[in-house]
Amino acid sequence: MKAESTAWDDTSLKTIGIIxxxxxxxxxxxxxxxxxxxxxxxxxxxxxxxxxxxxxVDDLQWVKIGELNKLINFLKSKKVSQAVMLGGVNRIRLFGIKPDLRGLSLIYRTRSAKDDVLMRAIADELNGEGIEIISSVIFLQESLVEERLLTKSKVSESEMDDIEVGANALKAIGSQDIGQLVVVKDGVIVAVEAIEGTDRAILRGGELGGPGTVVVKFAKPTQDMRFDVPTIGVTTIENMIKVKARVLALEAGRCILLDEDQVVKLANKHKIAIIGCPPLA
Amino acid sequence: MKAESTAWDDTSLKTIGIIxxxxxxxxxxxxxxxxxxxxxxxxxxxxxxxxxxxxxVDDLQWVKIGELNKLINFLKSKKVSQAVMLGGVNRIRLFGIKPDLRGLSLIYRTRSAKDDVLMRAIADELNGEGIEIISSVIFLQESLVEERLLTKSKVSESEMDDIEVGANALKAIGSQDIGQLVVVKDGVIVAVEAIEGTDRAILRGGELGGPGTVVVKFAKPTQDMRFDVPTIGVTTIENMIKVKARVLALEAGRCILLDEDQVVKLANKHKIAIIGCPPLA
Structure with a gap:
């Protein structure tokens, strides 16, 4: 994380692009x-x-997903030499996109629709045009989850075991670039997130496992902090409340927790425990 | 598989138990x-x-899940020395079970709710009582999927790539004892089966990925052919039809295909391809 802070402290960062x-x-x-x-x-x-x-923002350009040329031309016209990629895209909708020629050529060369591979290819393409993609957490250092219990509710021994089961599963799952979240109950993985996203995976896991599930969200072993950093906020807790989930375990230092005060207050009210866990060895 | 055939040819197998x-x-x-x-x-x-x-059957005993003592006593009373475990249990319902003391003690000693670990522990417990659990495919050798294309519809090159993505994912997922099925679309894992079972995972994957998904079902890398052998039948194809899925890839030699004629006929009618793939190295 240090490198990013330095980048920001560096007064040369006067212009920034956001994808x-x-x-x-x-x-x-x-x-x-x-x-x-x-x-x-x-x-x-x-x-x-x-x-x-x-x-x-000072100016912006609307594009469709895959309009890579339009994206690059806009940033170049604004003399942007550093940019961040922020926020997800609805992965379900990705199957219907119509990329421009440059986007198509990139997908063809990459021969992969995996998040990581595609994101890295896009970053490389931009780099070739003099636009460097820098870590997306540059202004969000303070929102990275700390390694501690955040709530009044504690995590029981058996729930800690469930967190371990989940974290190990995510290590295997993340290595295949599948998802960053699992729901665990009594040592059993009840739901694995793929492209449906965090909210639906939590609701399904809660429905399958019943009250008391443990939600585990860890970055991929190969997580590149420039892309798709695991992020949770108030909606996550609201979904956990709906299915009476009990624990939210987040990887410390590699997950973003938005609106921490509000999130913790809501969790405390519903006796949900939130814990920042050390990254897996 | 040879060992099982021999066991059956062996005329000593005059009595068999089914769990x-x-x-x-x-x-x-x-x-x-x-x-x-x-x-x-x-x-x-x-x-x-x-x-x-x-x-x-010659006789049977109804039990609740986890009534291990009742189960063992019945088989012993019938002088059963070899038994098979066949068919699944609704894993969603497992969270509500009330095992007997013997069942509880086994779960406590095992300290795991993972399928494999529990099944092996039950098999060991039975073995201690003189009841050997033998391969469940003993009479189902002919239903094991062969390594070939089973349908008129063929598998395209890009669908073969999707099968590879799915099989590799299942290798990682299976090593964590999570599930045996994924749904793939254009190189992306759109759904991962956990405890919701094959049918719901296929329907979800089809909904998320749209028409043309590839369904991949492989045994776990550590699959024990005595327990929970991946099985598909007519219902699987019916669900694939509902969501316009295109390909069903099964691991040859380690998946059971029930009612092959009926399954293939239905698949052909709906232009679905079914292929038996070599096990992963």
Whole structure:
């Protein structure tokens, strides 16, 4: 993480690009960047990016997913030499996209639709145009989960065992670039997240496992902090409440926890425990 | 597989026990065993086992899941020295069971709710009472999937790539005893089966990935052919039809395909390809 802080402290970072997906991360990032005196230029994706982003940027360009040429041309026209990728895209919708020629050629060369491989290829492509993709947590250092119990509710010994089962499973699952979340009950993996996303996996796991499930979210073993950093917020807890889940275990230092005060307050009210766990060896 | 055939050819196998879960496997097995002149004694589980089994056995005992003592006592009273475990139990319902003291003690000693570990512990417990658990495919050798294309519909090159992505994922997932099935679309794992079972995983994967998904079912790397051999039948194809899935890839030699004629006919009618793939190295 140190390298990113330095990058920010470096006064040369006067202009930053945001390649923006969905969720609140792009807006949060843009606000912080503006506060720190940066010029901010965003590429927004139709049906994904929150239009509220407009208020916090100097200029922006809307594109469809896969319009790589348009994306690059906009950032170049704004003389952006460093950019971040923030927020997800609805992976379910990815099957219907119509990339431009440059996007198509990239997918063809990559011969992979796996998140990591594609994201790295896009970063390489941008790098070839003089746009470096830097860590997405540059302004979100304080939101990274710490290694401690965050709530009044504690984690029992058997729940700690469940966390271990889940973390080990995620190590195997993450190595295949499948998902970052599992739901565990009494030592059994009841649900594995693939492309349906965190919310649906939590609800399914709760339905299958009944009350008292343990939700485990860990970054991939090969997690690149420039892309798709595991992020949780109030919605995660709201879904856990719906299915009476009991514990949320997050990997410390590699998961982003948004609106911590609000999240912890809600968890405390519903006797949910949230714990930041050390990364797996 | 050779060992099992020999066991059966061995005329000493005059009496066999069935520890019966759900599905049609227990009935099919009992019918074959009776046809071969065996005495057959079954332990049936309430809410799981098909009562039709009564017609094909010499005697049976109904138990609740976890009533280990009752199960053992019945088989011992019938002088059963070899038994098979056949058919699944609804893993979702397992969270509500009330095992007897012997069952509880076994779970406590095992300190695991993982399928494999528990099944092996039960087999060991039975073995200590003179009841050997033998391979469940003893009468089902002919139903093991062969390494070939079974249907008129063929598998495209990119679908073969999807099968490879799925098989590799299952290798990682199976090593954690999570599930035996994934759904793949364009190189992306769209759904991973955990305890919800094959049918729901296929339907979810089809919904998330849209038409043209590839369903991959492989045994665990450590698959013990005495327990929970991956099995598919007509229902699997019916679910694939519902979500317009395109390919079913099964691990040859380690998956059971029930009612092959009927399954292949239905698949052909809906242009679904079924292929038996070599086990992963």
């Amino acid at each position: 923006a997906g969905n969720g609140t991360l792009p807006v949060r990032f843009a606000r912080e960047a503006k506060k720190n005196g940066c010029k901010v230029y965003a590429v927004c994706h139709y049906k994904e990016t929150d239009p509220a982003l407009e208020e916090f | 019966a879960g759900n599905g049609t496997l227990p009935v099919r097995f009992a019918r074959e065993a009776k046809k071969n002149g065996c005495k057959v004694y079954a332990v049936c589980h309430y809410k799981e086992t098909d009562p039709a089994l009564e017609e094909f």
